Amino acid sequence: MQRVRTRASDPAGPADPARRPADRRWLVLAVLGTAQLMVVLDNTIVNVALPSAQADLGFGSADRVWVVTAYALAFGCLLLLGGRLSDLLGRRRAFLIGLVGFAAASAAGGAATGLGTLVTARIVQGVFAALLAPTVLSLISETFPSGRERARAFGVVSAVVGSGAATGLVLGGVLTEFLSWRWTLYVNVVVGSVVLAAALWLLPRRTGGGSRTPIDVPGALLVVGALSGIVLGLARAGTAGWAAPTVIVPLVAGVLLLGGFVLRQHLARHPLLPLTVLRDRRRAGAYLSRFVASVANFAVVFFMTFFLQDQLGLSPLWAGAAIVPMILGIVTGSNLAGVLLIERLGARGVTSLGLAVSGAALAVLALIDTGTGYATGLLPALIVFGVGQGMTSSTSMSSATRDLPADQVGVASATTNVMQQLGGSLGTAALSTVAATVAVAAGGGAEATVQGYAAAFTVASGLSLVTALVCLLVIPPGRRPAPEPRP
Known part of the structure; x- marks a missing residue:
């Protein structure tokens, strides 16, 4: 009887997230997932708006890349430090600081009067995103410490993360076409304000972190x-x-x-990064699969955006919308992994199967040419690719933060995000070089450009399939018993 506590007697809520009412925990997940979506969207939401921003602010074409790179650079470089700060500050406090800073930087970027102001705002966005993103994963890990609900929760957030790049393209096209390029940044202020109000209400005052270990x-x-x-x-x-x-x-x-x-x-x-975090075979496989899945995801969104506009003649808005079925595939794959497959196949089976499915879909995309249509040539492969991405991402994020001491959860979450950012940066750069090299060797022109895209998809397919085999060898078989919930 002593364990039963009413809401009135404990207004801050129970210290143990696992004992919170189920509906409250899923509301917390909705808040955290929305914050994570804001962070992921900003990798791509500005891309579609760049021509309008360039015309408005008057900077050169060679400078456009820095509007995108500034955010990714600050985000990727500071993620490990952000995860450590999350452990030091306490996760509720770190979440609120990251959210407010990210929204303020977005407001400054939307009001930019020149390239320097815009790039500076994007850097500051990346700094606060590096604090916000690992804190989100740490709070989810605390809120859902074990069992099927944990798998489902990480399935939801993996769907958010995996679909963020494509969603950013769609939303960026809508906001640019019907409002202004500035709203691709102002939208974070609106959403951030709502998330802040909900977080102040829903997040318990006592969360993990608060470590006194020096940085x-x-x-x-x-x-x-x-x-x-x-x-x-x-x-x-x-x-x-x-x-x-x-x-x-x-x-x-x-x-x-x-x-x-x-x-x-x-x-x-x-x-800053205890090497014991990396020595666990299950966690090492999770980081590897996260890296390769991100390489493939960024490559598909990047090359498909150009193919749909240059070859099929779609506007930026409709090109983004054409990638939406991939998002639906990611959601489906995440739910398959979190609800049905993880208990039957274990982390090793689901991770390897997801990579294999993605690799097979990429092999189909590698068959594209100038005569390839959307409905028959691209749509089925995009859906299947999304399913594989969802399976891999949800399992890798859950495995990367499981069975760790409380003071290492933040840095493990940050490492997961580092793998995503580095995978996207490295994959886009390397595969773009592959595509350009093949196109030049083929003599240039539209047909040669598409051959370059096909070569990039072929490389990405081979990388995914090889990694699926590596994960089968690296990740231990079976499933560990779910750990007891920790306060």
Whole structure:
């Protein structure tokens, strides 16, 4: 009888999220999922609006890339630090700070009067997104600590994350066409205000985090420098070429700094990324599958956007809408993994099957040519690809944060997001180079360009299929018993 506590006697809510009423927990998930969607959308929502922003603010075509890269660079470089800050500040506080900062930076970007203001606002957006994203996953992990509901919750958030790039294209087209390019940023202020009000009401005052372990400052500087160099080099490779000094120098420096970061984490008393997080085979497989799934996802959205507009003649709005069936496939695959497959096949089976399904769909997309139609040539493959992505993503996110001490959940969540951002950045840059090389070798023109797209899909397909096999070998078989809920 002593365990029964009324809402009136405990207005802040139970300390243990697993004992909260089920409907309240799913409301919390809705709030967290919406915040995660805001973060993911901003990878692509501005893309469709760039021509309008360029005409309005008067910057050159060569500078457009920085509006997109500034966000991804700050986001990807600071994710590990953001996860650590989440553990230090307490997750409720970190969530609220990240949300308010992200909305404020979006407002500044929407009101930009020049390229410098816009790029600066995008950098600040990325900084607060790096705090917000890992905090969201940590709060979900606390709210749903074990069992089928945990799998379903991560299935929902994986659907949000996996569909975010395509959703951003659709929403960006709608807002640009019917309002203004500025609303691709202002929309975060509106949504963020609603999420903030709901979070203040729903999130319990006592959440995980609040650790007093000091931050590994040298490790933070090394990882920021490493990821900055790698992402910067990859961002410039598409225009300058892989042999350019402006590409080679930051890439080499990034790799060397990354090696220094690993050494520092091995020697540091309080490492930013405890290497024990990476030594678990189940978690290592989750990070690998997350990286490869992101490579494939970004590649499909990127190349399909150009193919639908340049070859099929669709407007940006309708090109984005044509990718919506992939989103439905992601939602379907996430629910299959979370509700039906995970208990039958385990993490290894679902992860490998999802990668194999994605690889098969990419192999079909690799057959495209200038005569390929949407309904028969693209639509079925996009749906199947989405199903595979949903299966892989939901399982990898759940496995990456499971069975960890409370003070390591934030950094594990951040590493999951790092894999996504690096997979997208590396995959887009590398596969764009593949496509351009094949197109030049084929003599240029529309047919050669499509051959380049097909070559990129072929590489992505092979990578997905090989990774499916690797995950079968790396991830241990069976399922561990679900851990007892921890306060």
